[in-house]
Amino acid sequence: MTTRVPRMNDAESRAWLALVGTSQLLPAALDAQLQADSGITHFEFMALSALNTAPELTLRTSDLAVRTYATLPRLSKVVSRMEARGLVERVPCPGDARASNIRLTRDGRKALLLALPGHLALVRAEVIGRLSEPQLEALAEALEPVLEALADDPRFPWARGGARRAETDATAG
Amino acid sequence: MTTRVPRMNDAESRAWLALVGTSQLLPAALDAQLQADSGITHFEFMALSALNTAPELTLRTSDLAVRTYATLPRLSKVVSRMEARGLVERVPCPGDARASNIRLTRDGRKALLLALPGHLALVRAEVIGRLSEPQLEALAEALEPVLEALADDPRFPWARGGARRAETDATAG
DNA sequence: TAGCGTTACTTGCCACGGCAACCAAGTACC
DNA sequence: GGTACTTGGTTGCCGTGGCAAGTAACGCTA
DSSP: OOOOOOOOOHHHHHHHHHHHHHHHHHHHHHHHHHHHHHSOOHHHHHHHHHHHTSGGGEEEHHHHHHHTTOOHHHHHHHHHHHHHTTSEEEEEOTTOSSOEEEEEOHHHHHHHHHHHHHHHHHHHHHTGGGSOHHHHHHHHHHHHHHHHHHHHOTTOGGGTTHHHHOOOOTTOO | OOOOOOOOOHHHHHHHHHHHHHHHHHHHHHHHHHHHHHSOOHHHHHHHHHHHTSGGGEEEHHHHHHHTTOOHHHHHHHHHHHHHTTSEEEEEOTTOSSOEEEEEOHHHHHHHHHHHHHHHHHHHHHTGGGSOHHHHHHHHHHHHHHHHHHHHOTTOGGGTTHHHHOOOOTTOO
16 A cells, blocks of 8 residues: 655645645635624534525435535534524424424524625635636536545545535525 | 625536535545544644754744644644654744744654655545646636635734745645 | 334534633833 | 833633444334
């Protein structure tokens, strides 16, 4: 297993450093804005968004976990916190008493809609607004296979198949 | 401040979802590999790499913080942990008794070099190996301005100017 | 219907990171 | 030279996430 791995050339290195740096700063920036703007984390925002675009505003816990790239314990705790704040509710799943459905409440929807404009503004200001249309295409073309690879790698079982299914942001609100 | 923010079109949305997803999964994947391979986190890896390419294998605490996109408290704690494991040492800074220099120890260098092949292999397998040369160029061109914007945004004071200075990975070992 | 393995979560314990408060050393001003 | 302000770094407390263990329901076999 000590196969020789070639070092990075210039283009590789630049792309990698930019990607790693972005992965470091972006989540913190998103959290900061959403937290300040409406008291939710970016992860909560993603969860609320996913619920908002689901039929009946409801998803199975494990479905929601996949859609948000989260482990089940993490999601469980986050849902408990959001439930305590009245943003979502757990409803028993008819037909399977082990499972539970997470439902977006009216207040949860309000919080999401409240957060949305600031979120979109930030995303546009920091990311998509800085890129031309072809650059956006190229970015998507480049990162989609990467995302898929990460999501499908058996070494990282957290978000199995999350890439394929996570077609849910509030980007189409 | 309630200026109307346009929704995302298809290219924007794809690029954004891919970027956010990647930012979610990539750090966890890097941590998992490095942790398993040599017992360090990706953040520690970055810190060790930065020290490794510094003159005298030494950097001021706050310099290292900038280069790793870290807050000072975070870095301080991580350094304490690494110091306890013998990977780095704190040496008083001549000329300014408040500051301290962080120095990579021999063991720290060993840990870094031990981690490096697996890390490069993972990066290649999941990311750069999946992209063509033009795609790598495009990725770098797209993300560099984003990174710079994030690092320079006064709303996110954590890593002021980190983008410009963080030309240090172990990519050139 | 009893028992066994599996699935769908939930909980406990621990490690890590953020913020705010703190301390110590430098600097400015008089 | 003393007093105020700033800079560089560390510490305490708390919130959050991971992993491993626990629990409850399902489903298959006999």
